[in-house]
Amino acid sequence: MSSNRIWQSTVGKKVVMAITGIGLMLFLVVHLAGNLLLFVPDGGVAFNKYGAALKDMGALLYVIRGGLLAFFLFHIVAAIQVYTSKKRARAGRYALETSKGGPSKLSVSSKSMIVTGVVLLIFVPLHVWMFGMNKGAPPPMVMIDGSEVKDIYTMVATSFNQLGIVVFYVGTMLFLGFHLRHGFWSALQSLGAMNPKWTPAIYAAGFVFALLLAGGFLLLPLYFFFFVDVPVAGTGGDM
Amino acid sequence: MKVQVKVWRQKNADDPGRFETYPVEGIIPEMSFLEMLDLMNEQLLKRGESPVEFDSDCREGICGTCGLVINGMAHGPKCACTTCELRMRDYQDGETITVEPFRAQGFPVIKDLVVDRSAFDRIISAGGYTSVNTGSAPDANVLLIPKDTAEKAMDAAVCIGCGACVAACPNASASLFVGAKISQFSLLPQGEAERKRRAVRMVEQMDREGFGNCSNHAECEAACPKSISIENIARMRREYMKGALTEA
Ligand code: HEM
Numbered sequence: 507m508s509s510n511r512i513w514q515s516t517v518g519k520k521v522v523m524a525i526t527g528i529g530l531m532l533f534l535v536v537h538l539a540g541n542l543l544l545f546v547p548d549g550g551v552a553f554n555k556y557g558a559a560l561k562d563m564g565a566l567l568y569v570i571r572g573g574l575l576a577f578f579l580f581h582i583v584a585a586i587q588v589y590t591s592k593k594r595a596r597a598g599r600y601a602l603e604t605s606k607g608g609p610s611k612l613s614v615s616s617k618s619m620i621v622t623g624v625v626l627l628i629f630v631p632l633h634v635w636m637f638g639m640n641k642g643a644p645p646p647m648v649m650i651d652g653s654e655v656k657d658i659y660t661m662v663a664t665s666f667n668q669l670g671i672v673v674f675y676v677g678t679m680l681f682l683g684f685h686l687r688h689g690f691w692s693a694l695q696s697l698g699a700m701n702p703k704w705t706p707a708i709y710a711a712g713f714v715f716a717l718l719l720a721g722g723f724l725l726l727p728l729y730f731f732f733f734v735d736v737p738v739a740g741t742g743g744d745m
Numbered sequence: 746m747k748v749q750v751k752v753w754r755q756k757n758a759d760d761p762g763r764f765e766t767y768p769v770e771g772i773i774p775e776m777s778f779l780e781m782l783d784l785m786n787e788q789l790l791k792r793g794e795s796p797v798e799f800d801s802d803c804r805e806g807i808c809g810t811c812g813l814v815i816n817g818m819a820h821g822p823k824c825a826c827t828t829c830e831l832r833m834r835d836y837q838d839g840e841t842i843t844v845e846p847f848r849a850q851g852f853p854v855i856k857d858l859v860v861d862r863s864a865f866d867r868i869i870s871a872g873g874y875t876s877v878n879t880g881s882a883p884d885a886n887v888l889l890i891p892k893d894t895a896e897k898a899m900d901a902a903v904c905i906g907c908g909a910c911v912a913a914c915p916n917a918s919a920s921l922f923v924g925a926k927i928s929q930f931s932l933l934p935q936g937e938a939e940r941k942r943r944a945v946r947m948v949e950q951m952d953r954e955g956f957g958n959c960s961n962h963a964e965c966e967a968a969c970p971k972s973i974s975i976e977n978i979a980r981m982r983r984e985y986m987k988g989a990l991t992e993a
């Protein structure tokens with residue numbers, strides 16, 4: 507059967523959502539693991555080295571970025587189609603809509619996936635522009651192991667000392683938490699990888715995963731805002 | 746006992762429809778919900794008004810004909826219960842009860858609370874059968890099926906096709922119905938021959954009928970009068986993908 511026919515089907519569409527969603531979640535795990543280096547109290551050496559190592563990946567880095575962008579776009583296109591199909595399919599509103607509880611997983615998270623998703627959609631380009639491209643300005647540089655690398659530590663620390671940016675980040679990460687609370691288990695169910703024996707455990711794991719991931723990303727801006735002063739650019743090196 | 750019924754009135758598919766509120770008197774708590782509606786209709790007839798149309802047949806929870814959204818819940822507040830099994834003792838004296846039809850693009854309203862569920866028949870026609878003649882019933886234990894598997898097939902086959910899953914789903918998705926119908930065959934040897942084609946065809950027919958995609962809210966399982974598990978939706982997805990990836 508053609509891949510287009512699978513993509514056009516409701517089941518195929520959700521399989522794409524799930525695969526891309528899992529890909530994006532894996533990226534977030536790696537991204538957070540890297541970012542935890544920001545907590546190392548060495549003035550940014552470890553984090554800047556990590557940044558330099560990423561850059562040294564060369565072409566591979568561009569392949570990964572391209573893949574992430576493709577995943578992101580497919581996820582969004584599928585999300586919009588799932589959302590519009592649902593609007594069409596209801597045909598007439600209920601005066602009352604009440605959950606029966608019991609085995610239902612209907613929740614604030616599950617009902618607001620499109621809202622939390624759109625917040626992430628607005629956030630990601632802004633985030634890339636701010637930290638990936640230093641808002642278009644030349645980034646601060648620092649000497650590490652005898653070569654000049656980007657001082658991304660100073661860049662992050664400077665931004666996270668601004669109240670507006672901290673509020674924006676913390677706020678967005680709350681939305682991310684809600685997206686993942688339903689997304690984690692939903693992705694497995696979409697792939698057909700669910701078994702009632704495991705459902706309670708996996709549903710609970712989704713909560714823990716969302717809490718850890720959103721919590722981890724959320725603590726970073728708070729940590730800088732409350733505990734780290736703006737460093738002098740170029741001091742985060744080993745000289 | 747006395748209640749107010751705020752009920753959906755709609756002359757036909759083209760009428761936009763509206764709510765009317767009718768008082769119903771002389772209810773005894775042991776009455777079923779449908780008997781209360783019968784009483785309401787008698788009282789309407791006495792006043793010279795037209796009775797409210799609604800569907801029912803067996804009135805014992807086995808045929809799947811009845812189906813109303815009561816106070817925002819398909820088949821009322823109880824899990825594992827059809828509308829006809831619901832009793833008035835679950836309601837308070839003097840309460841206002843909101844009664845609506847199942848609302849879905851795939852289930853157009855015919856009149857008042859009666860909807861056209863023939864979309865389900867067309868999904869079954871697309872593949873919910875075995876086309877080989879299996880003859881008369883074989884001797885017991887000729888075809889050995891592990892007990893767990895047989896139980897799972899039965900748990901799916903208890904579906905009475907009422908459509909509450911569609912009514913309760915925020916997306917008006919028919920995934921639980923189709924998942925159950927695909928599962929009951931895919932688990933048993935009799936369904937093996939047409940397994941892949943069946944899954945693909947039934948899913949594609951479901952899509953053509955205008956039901957929404959499944960967001961895994963699992964509200965369908967809560968609304969299902971037979972408590973059919975969303976495990977069957979997971980199985981439908983596996984069956985569809987296997988079929989779609991390997992069938993030409
Ligand atoms: C960091 C980025 C993101 C991650 C990690 C992520 C993760 C996930 C996961 C794992 C799922 C579950 C998939 C499934 O139900 O099969 C999901 C669902 C969903 N995502 Fe995302 N997502 C991200 C960004 C977005 C964006 C930008 C949108 C934009 C609109 C979006 C909209 C949705 C929607 C609407 C659903 C629910 C689909 C449904 O109702 O069935 N997501 N997401």
Ligand code: FES
Binds near residue numbers: 809828
């Ligand atoms: S009338 Fe048969 S199930 Fe309710």
